[in-house]
Amino acid sequence: MRVPMPRSAATLHDVAREAGVSLATASRALNGSTRRVNDAYRARVLAAAEKLDYRPNFSAQAVARGATSTVALLVADIADPYFSSIASGVVRSAEAANLVVTMAVTDRDNDRELALVRVIRGQRPRVLILAGSRFTGADDHALEAELRGFTESGGRVVLISQHELPFDTVALANREGARALAERLVELGYRRFAAIAGAAALRTSDDRVDGFCDGLRAAGLDLPDDRVVRAPFTRDGGYEAGRELLARGVDDIELVFAVNDVMAIGAMSAFRDAGVRLPEDLAVAGYDDISTARDVTPPLTTVRVPLVEVGECAMRLALREPDEGGDRTETVASEVVVRESTPPRR
Amino acid sequence: MRVPMPRSAATLHDVAREAGVSLATASRALNGSTRRVNDAYRARVLAAAEKLDYRPNFSAQAVARGATSTVALLVADIADPYFSSIASGVVRSAEAANLVVTMAVTDRDNDRELALVRVIRGQRPRVLILAGSRFTGADDHALEAELRGFTESGGRVVLISQHELPFDTVALANREGARALAERLVELGYRRFAAIAGAAALRTSDDRVDGFCDGLRAAGLDLPDDRVVRAPFTRDGGYEAGRELLARGVDDIELVFAVNDVMAIGAMSAFRDAGVRLPEDLAVAGYDDISTARDVTPPLTTVRVPLVEVGECAMRLALREPDEGGDRTETVASEVVVRESTPPRR
DNA sequence: TTGTACGCGTTATCAC
DNA sequence: GTGATAACGCGTACAA
Numbered sequence: 001m002r003v004p005m006p007r008s009a010a011t012l013h014d015v016a017r018e019a020g021v022s023l024a025t026a027s028r029a030l031n032g033s034t035r036r037v038n039d040a041y042r043a044r045v046l047a048a049a050e051k052l053d054y055r056p057n058f059s060a061q062a063v064a065r066g067a068t069s070t071v072a073l074l075v076a077d078i079a080d081p082y083f084s085s086i087a088s089g090v091v092r093s094a095e096a097a098n099l100v101v102t103m104a105v106t107d108r109d110n111d112r113e114l115a116l117v118r119v120i121r122g123q124r125p126r127v128l129i130l131a132g133s134r135f136t137g138a139d140d141h142a143l144e145a146e147l148r149g150f151t152e153s154g155g156r157v158v159l160i161s162q163h164e165l166p167f168d169t170v171a172l173a174n175r176e177g178a179r180a181l182a183e184r185l186v187e188l189g190y191r192r193f194a195a196i197a198g199a200a201a202l203r204t205s206d207d208r209v210d211g212f213c214d215g216l217r218a219a220g221l222d223l224p225d226d227r228v229v230r231a232p233f234t235r236d237g238g239y240e241a242g243r244e245l246l247a248r249g250v251d252d253i254e255l256v257f258a259v260n261d262v263m264a265i266g267a268m269s270a271f272r273d274a275g276v277r278l279p280e281d282l283a284v285a286g287y288d289d290i291s292t293a294r295d296v297t298p299p300l301t302t303v304r305v306p307l308v309e310v311g312e313c314a315m316r317l318a319l320r321e322p323d324e325g326g327d328r329t330e331t332v333a334s335e336v337v338v339r340e341s342t343p344p345r346r
Numbered sequence: 347m348r349v350p351m352p353r354s355a356a357t358l359h360d361v362a363r364e365a366g367v368s369l370a371t372a373s374r375a376l377n378g379s380t381r382r383v384n385d386a387y388r389a390r391v392l393a394a395a396e397k398l399d400y401r402p403n404f405s406a407q408a409v410a411r412g413a414t415s416t417v418a419l420l421v422a423d424i425a426d427p428y429f430s431s432i433a434s435g436v437v438r439s440a441e442a443a444n445l446v447v448t449m450a451v452t453d454r455d456n457d458r459e460l461a462l463v464r465v466i467r468g469q470r471p472r473v474l475i476l477a478g479s480r481f482t483g484a485d486d487h488a489l490e491a492e493l494r495g496f497t498e499s500g501g502r503v504v505l506i507s508q509h510e511l512p513f514d515t516v517a518l519a520n521r522e523g524a525r526a527l528a529e530r531l532v533e534l535g536y537r538r539f540a541a542i543a544g545a546a547a548l549r550t551s552d553d554r555v556d557g558f559c560d561g562l563r564a565a566g567l568d569l570p571d572d573r574v575v576r577a578p579f580t581r582d583g584g585y586e587a588g589r590e591l592l593a594r595g596v597d598d599i600e601l602v603f604a605v606n607d608v609m610a611i612g613a614m615s616a617f618r619d620a621g622v623r624l625p626e627d628l629a630v631a632g633y634d635d636i637s638t639a640r641d642v643t644p645p646l647t648t649v650r651v652p653l654v655e656v657g658e659c660a661m662r663l664a665l666r667e668p669d670e671g672g673d674r675t676e677t678v679a680s681e682v683v684v685r686e687s688t689p690p691r692r
Numbered sequence: 693t694t695g696t697a698c699g700c701g702t703t704a705t706c707a708c
Numbered sequence: 709g710t711g712a713t714a715a716c717g718c719g720t721a722c723a724a
Contacts, residue, residue, distance in 0.1 A: 297643030406701035
C-alpha cells in the first residue's frame with residue numbers, strides 16, 4: 001500500500017483531471033455561481049475534490065475575480081476590552097457574510113496607523129475599518145489621501161468614533177452621552193467634580209469632557225481646568241492620573257469622571273491603594289460600560305456603549321450599497337448606567 | 347486641469363509602462379529579492395510607482411510565489427481578555443515578521459472550529475495558530491486529519507494550551523501552576539476549599555483542578571467532588587457557579603478556587619451581590635492573571651500566565667525551522683501571585 | 693450543458 | 709543588468 005505524499009495542495013486542475021472533466025466544469029461545480037452543471041458531472045467533481053482533499057486557493061480566486069473577500073480591521077490595542085469587544089462584533093458579522101477579517105494594531109501611533117493603512121491597501125480588502133479615535137488637527141491629510149485612494153479603487157472605508165474624516169462612520173454620541181451622565185450625577189446630588197481625560201486634542205476624550213461640562217453648565221455648575229488631569233488612554237494612564245489627582249488634593253471633590261472605563265478602573269485602584277474609600281470618600285464614573293465595569297467594587301457608574309453592536313454596525317455600513325450622496329454616519333445610542341460607585345448624595 | 351479617475355488600482359504593468367521599462371525590471375526594482383537593477387532605472391520605477399500610487403497586489407504575489415504571508419489565528423472568543431491578550435502577542439510578532447494575521451472565532455464550539463479550519467486552509471496561511479483548549483477524548487480525529495493535511499502541504503500549525511494533538515504547542519504548565527497555588531494557599535493557612543471549574547473533560551480546566559488537588563494532597567488535604575461546581579468557561583459562568591456554591595452552602599468553606607480569572611471575577615460579583623464579605627467571609631483565587639485581576643476588590647490572588655508572551659512564543663515556534671524529530675512543545679513559566687483576596691489565615 | 697482559451701497581477705526562468 | 713515569456717491557480721467569455 002503506497003502512502004500518498006501530497007507535498008503541495010491539490011489544485012482545481014488535479015480535481016478536473018481526477019474527475020475526467022474540464023477545468024471549467026470543475027470550477028463551476030465547486031465555486032460557480034449559477035449552477036448550470038450536469039448532476040452526474042457535479043457529483044464526480046465533488047467526489048474527486050473530496051478524495052484529493054481540495055481547497056480552493058483564495059489568493060488565486062481573488063486574482064481571477066479581481067476582488068478579495070477580506071475585511072481589514074485596524075485597532076489601537078486589541079488587548080483593550082473596548083477594542084476587543086468591537087472586534088468581536090466585526091468578526092461575527094464578517095463571518096456571517098463569508099468574509100475573512102485581518103487585524104492590525106496601531107499602538108495609538110498616528111504614523112504607524114498611516115504606514116499600516118498603506119500596507120493594508122496591498123491586501124485589496126473589500127472593506128477597511130478604522131477603530132479608535134485620533135487627534136483633531138493632526139496631519140490627517142496623508143491618511144485621508146490614503147483612504148481616498150483606497151475608496152477610489154473600489155474599497156469601502158468605515159470609521160468608528162472619528163467623524164472628522166469624510167467617510168462612512170459609526171458615531172458614538174460621546175458628547176450627548178457624557179452630558180446625560182453629568183445631568184444624572186447632578187440629579188444624584190453631586191456638585192463638585194474632577195475629570196480624568198486622555199491627551200489633549202484626542203477627539204473622543206475631548207468630546208466626552210466637553211459633553212460632561214455641557215451637562216454641568218446646564219445646572220449652573222462647572223469643571224475648572226485645574227480639575228482635569230490628562231494621561232494616557234489606558235488603565236495605567238488612569239492609575240497615574242488617579243495618583244496625580246490625589247497629589248493635587250481631592251478634599252473638595254465629590255466625584256471623579258474618567259473619560260473611559262479602563263481609566264476609571266485604573267484610577268479606582270489608585271484611590272484604593274491610597275486608602276481612599278469608594279464611594280464614601282469619593283465617587284467615580286466612567287464611560288463605555290466594558291464588561292468589567294460591573295465587577296469592580298463598587299460597581300462602576302458609566303455610559304453604556306454597545307461595543308459589539310458598534311462592530312456589527314460598522315460591517316453593516318460597509319456591506320450596504322454606497323449612497324450617491326456622500327458619506328453616511330450611523331450613530332449608536334448610549335445610555336447612562338448608574339451603579340454603586342455613585343450613590344445618591346445626601 | 348483634468349482630474350485623474352483611477353477607477354481601479356494601478357498594476358505593475360502600469361508602473362513599468364510609465365517608467366519605460368519592462369515588467370520584469372519593475373518587479374525587481376519594487377519587490378525583487380536580489381537587488382541587481384541599475385540605479386537609474388530603479389529610481390524611475392520608484393518614481394512611477396509613487397506617481398501612480400501603486401501597491402503590490404498581495405493576492406497576485408501569493409499566487410506567483412506559491413506562498414502567502416498570512417498567519418491565521420483561531421480563538422474561542424476575542425472579547426475574552428485571555429484570548430485578546432494572546433492575540434495581541436501574536437499580532438505584534440507577526441507584524442514584526444511582515445506577516446498579516448487573520449482572525450476567526452470558534453465560540454467554543456468544536457464543530458465550528460473544525461469547519462473554520464477547513465475554510466481557513468483555503469487561505470493557504472503560512473501558519474495556523476489554535477488557541478483555547480478543547481475537550482479530551484472528543485472526536486479530535488477529524489480536526490487532526492485536517493491539520494495534518496495542512497502541514498503536509500507546507501503549513502505550520504501551533505497549538506496553544508492543548509498538548510493532546512501531535513503538533514508544535516505552547517504549553518501552559520497548568521497542572522504545576524495550580525499545584526503551586528494550592529501549596530501556597532495551604533501555607534497561608536487555608537484548609538477547606540471549593541472549586542469552580544469549566545465543563546468536564548475540558549482539558550485546561552481539568553488540568554488546573556487536578557493540579558490544585560495534587561497540591562492539597564501533598565498537605566494531606568483534599569477537595570471533595572461535591573465541592574466542585576462546573577459552569578461555562580466565562581464571566582457569567584463564574585457568576586452562575588458562585589450562586590450555585592452559595593446555594594449549596596459555603597459555611598465550612600474558606601477559599602474558592604476558580605480555574606480562570608474571568609470565572610473568579612464573576613463569582614466574586616455573585617458573592618458580593620449576596621452580601622458575602624471578601625475576603626473576610628470567603629477567600630477567592632483565580633488563574634491567568636488577566637489585567638483586571640489587580641483591579642477588582644479585593645485584588646485577586648492568581649497564577650500569572652504571561653499571555654502576550656504566549657502569543658509571541660507561538661509565533662516564534664511557527665517561524666523557527668521545523669525540527670526533524672517531530673513536534674516541539676514550549677512550556678511557558680507561570681508564577682503564583684498572592685494578593686489581598688487570600689489574606690493569611692489566623 | 694461542456695470545453696477551449698484567455699485574462700487576472702505577479703514572480704521566475706531563461707536568453708540576450 | 710535587462711527584457712520577453714512562461715508559469716501560478718482560478719474565473720469566465722466565447723464558441724461548440
